Amino acid sequence: MSGLAGKSVGELLSLYRDGAARPAEVIGDCLDTIDSRDQVAGAFLDVFRDEAIARAKELGKEDPGRLPLYGIPVAVKDNICTRGLPTTCASKMLGGYRPPYDATAVERLTAAGAIIIGKTNMDEFAMGSSNEYSAYGRVRNPWNEECTPGGSSGGSAAAVAAGMVPVALGSDTGGSIRQPASFCGVTGLKGTYGRVSRYGLVAFASSFDQIGPIASDAEGCALLMQALAGPDGKDATAIEEDCPDLLSGLDVGLAGLSFGIPEELAGWDLDPAVSSALDEVSRAVAGSGSVPETVTLPGMETSIACYYVIANAEASSNLARFDGVRYGMREDAGSLGSLYASTRTAGFGEEVKRRILLGTYVLSAGSYDAYYGKALSVREMIRKAYSDIFSRIDLLMMPSTPGPAFRLGEKLDDPVSMYLSDIFTTPANVAGLPAISIPAGLSAGGLPVGVQLVAASGREDVLLRGARGLEKLFRFRERFVPGGGDA
Ligand code: GLN
Numbered sequence: 001m002s003g004l005a006g007k008s009v010g011e012l013l014s015l016y017r018d019g020a021a022r023p024a025e026v027i028g029d030c031l032d033t034i035d036s037r038d039q040v041a042g043a044f045l046d047v048f049r050d051e052a053i054a055r056a057k058e059l060g061k062e063d064p065g066r067l068p069l070y071g072i073p074v075a076v077k078d079n080i081c082t083r084g085l086p087t088t089c090a091s092k093m094l095g096g097y098r099p100p101y102d103a104t105a106v107e108r109l110t111a112a113g114a115i116i117i118g119k120t121n122m123d124e125f126a127m128g129s130s131n132e133y134s135a136y137g138r139v140r141n142p143w144n145e146e147c148t149p150g151g152s153s154g155g156s157a158a159a160v161a162a163g164m165v166p167v168a169l170g171s172d173t174g175g176s177i178r179q180p181a182s183f184c185g186v187t188g189l190k191g192t193y194g195r196v197s198r199y200g201l202v203a204f205a206s207s208f209d210q211i212g213p214i215a216s217d218a219e220g221c222a223l224l225m226q227a228l229a230g231p232d233g234k235d236a237t238a239i240e241e242d243c244p245d246l247l248s249g250l251d252v253g254l255a256g257l258s259f260g261i262p263e264e265l266a267g268w269d270l271d272p273a274v275s276s277a278l279d280e281v282s283r284a285v286a287g288s289g290s291v292p293e294t295v296t297l298p299g300m301e302t303s304i305a306c307y308y309v310i311a312n313a314e315a316s317s318n319l320a321r322f323d324g325v326r327y328g329m330r331e332d333a334g335s336l337g338s339l340y341a342s343t344r345t346a347g348f349g350e351e352v353k354r355r356i357l358l359g360t361y362v363l364s365a366g367s368y369d370a371y372y373g374k375a376l377s378v379r380e381m382i383r384k385a386y387s388d389i390f391s392r393i394d395l396l397m398m399p400s401t402p403g404p405a406f407r408l409g410e411k412l413d414d415p416v417s418m419y420l421s422d423i424f425t426t427p428a429n430v431a432g433l434p435a436i437s438i439p440a441g442l443s444a445g446g447l448p449v450g451v452q453l454v455a456a457s458g459r460e461d462v463l464l465r466g467a468r469g470l471e472k473l474f475r476f477r478e479r480f481v482p483g484g485g486d487a
Helices: 009-017 023-041 049-059 104-111 154-161 178-184 218-228 263-267 272-287 300-321 336-347 350-363 369-389 415-422 426-431 460-474
Strands: 044-047 073-077 115-120 167-172 187-190 210-215 259-262 293-295 395-399 435-442 448-455
Touching: 009 218, 023 044, 023 049, 023 073, 023 115, 023 154, 044 154, 049 115, 073 154, 104 115, 104 218, 115 154, 154 167, 154 178, 154 210, 167 178, 167 187, 167 218, 178 187, 178 435, 178 448, 187 218, 187 460, 210 218, 218 435, 218 460, 259 263, 259 272, 272 395, 272 435, 272 448, 272 460, 300 350, 300 369, 300 415, 300 426, 350 369, 369 426, 395 460, 426 448, 435 460, 448 460
Parallel strands: 073 115, 073 167, 259 293, 259 395
Antiparallel strands: 044 115, 167 210, 187 210, 187 435, 395 448, 435 448
């Protein structure tokens, strides 16, 4: 049966339960769709064809009702370790690297019945907002091939948007799940910091990094998150409490939820489609009986500066492990010092080098207090501002990005303007809060725009309930398809 690969996670699960589809058919359709669409899209770095077919056959012998993600194909961002299978972080530095273990996220999905179908393209070491910093080629946005899919989880978002897989894993350090989800017209969820174990996620900035799902709808994100979340003895920063039940209240609707909208947005130069998507959310919220409250959210710009100081500092230290001795590539040289230098010179791309230099600079003795120390204090102020807001409201709504996807190449010569596409996503990472981007409209040029919801720490249940309520009103998936405009 064709068209199975484009179904949502919830739709596939009910087809399985009704005996109307089998894992082997679904995997077959995903592989066919990847074969026909990925040559243009460039979303996958590796497809685990034989492994996925074998696992689908195995699962075919089991009872579909027993496993919560029975037979669900999942594409995995290439910075998440898959045992014995390539994990490159889209870097030459890790070309040929095959980790000896699975990330906890991969282990949990597999135990829940999911089938890992391959690894997706990304910005090198998850540093970027357009996927153009991959060492293995660009990804095209399924809505317009001249545009970027966003980044750094651009391959994951494009794979879902193009209907190659129902769901994919991304990682979000400063917006890398939500920004590409917004650019590609799909839904992307980042949990509370520590909700999903980081064990087996190649570290970029450890105090921000989170793994999360990108799916065609909020229900898919909820189903995946329920399987991914929870304490893990292998990650000391994983939250020790169990994740709240994300599924039983999912369809309760918007009634009773209180919403806030930052007044600072009024002065922002937003794309008209983003402003009208926000207006639509406000109307939907008002229709459910609660008037969105205007809240003061100081420091939206401060948050991005704070993020780029701390994230680069952590990156410079995390990436020190790629020294030509322990992992991946090695450039032979006369001495240990020149082995380090030549391996790192050849192995890292320009953007990664820029981050390492900036990060080393802000940590150096002469600059530490002025930059790193100050950014840590700003982080505390931002956390406090958010926690005050969430003592009064349930959900904060704001844009995911200032505008729709930009054109390939458009921001490559201007790293700062690339960094600014994260202006609305970094605050949730700085404050460690759960946030989701849902598709909410199309721009004049026919590109999707997303709206972001942010919730209090630990309240993914409230976040997903709000997102699900809104998506049922917007019916984005039924109304619009890539390349087709109004469906
Ligand atoms: N675009 C941001 C950066 O380049 C965020 C990256 C991410 O979330 N992995 O740092």
